[in-house]
Ligand SMILES: Nc1nc2c(ncn2[C@@H]2O[C@H](COP(=O)(O)OP(=O)(O)OP(=O)(O)O)[C@@H](O)[C@H]2O)c(=O)[nH]1
């Protein structure tokens with residue numbers, strides 16, 4: 598009797614599981630994710646990771662198109678460093694003073710191939726102690742985040758046979774203008790990720806993409822507590838992020854949308870904490886200036902806003918350029934989104 602009872606119970610459970618599975622398949626085939634966040638927070642870097650993880654990586658054309666951009670980034674990064682050094686009025690080594698001046702005068706970012714002599718100039722200026730000092734003070738200037746990576750790799754990047762690899766492409770910044778959408782399949786679902794430009798003049802375009810979104814991914818560059826806005830050098834980047842986050846939460850379109858907060862650039866955040874105090878950005882922070890306490894404080898600042906009691910906000914600390922980490926986090930995120938979608942169907 599007992600065995601028969603458990604057999605029929607098992608049968609019943611299997612039936613329920615099957616019908617649940619069928620219902621799951623009937624749910625939206627297309628899951629739409631919207632990436633929001635201020636400029637430079639790392640939205641498009643996530644999109645690149647999706648291309649690596651869920652598509653077949655970058656096409657030959659795409660790789661080819663990055664080559665001049667990356668070469669331009671190397672040259673531009675050095676220009677920004679030399680200009681910042683001028684503001685600091687620190688002297689370069691005698692032998693570098695003239696060549697640095699000349700570098701600024703003859704700066705031609707679109708000159709994509711350079712002579713061996715010009716490459717030596719780049720490497721020589723980059724290794725000057727005064728320029729290294731500017732790099733240590735980089736949060737005070739508009740110097741691209743991964744300039745050190747590109748300048749360290751200048752020799753390889755300007756080699757005749759150079760072809761960008763995934764790490765080069767992930768580290769390279771091209772500010773998004775307009776909207777880009779990528780599609781990929783994982784499991785039974787077609788995922789659509791909408792990426793927008795995060796700089797001030799781009800944000801007015803956001804509203805057109807708010808409808809029909811299954812989940813919102815809001816990206817914050819957690820290292821931005823020590824930096825000023827590119828668009829307005831008087832505004833702290835994290836204050837701007839909080840302001841954009843606040844208005845996003847108040848938007849009527851997202852009342853029921855699950856939100857995933859990505860505290861991105863944790864690698865750079867750890868470095869920034871060595872150089873800068875979180876209390877300069879948030880005077881109410883009185884903890885230790887270390888990763889644990891600072892990240893906990895920032896997380897609270899964002900999550901406490903919530904506004905609606907039943908709103909679901911999930912969060913992760915990420916390094917957008919780390920493919921393995923992003924892959925692990927996104928398999929969790931996808932699971933969470935599908936669970937929410939399923940619950941919505943039954944409630
Ligand atoms: N070191 C490090 N760099 C990162 C990380 N995430 C993104 N970046 C870099 O940050 C820069 C900006 O990233 P993007 O993805 O272009 O930023 P975005 O949010 O799309 O910026 P907009 O298009 O202007 O809105 C790029 O150089 C990326 O390589 C990270 O976790 N660590």
Ligand SMILES: [Mg+2]
Pocket residue numbers: 640641642771772773792793794795
């Ligand atoms: Mg972008």
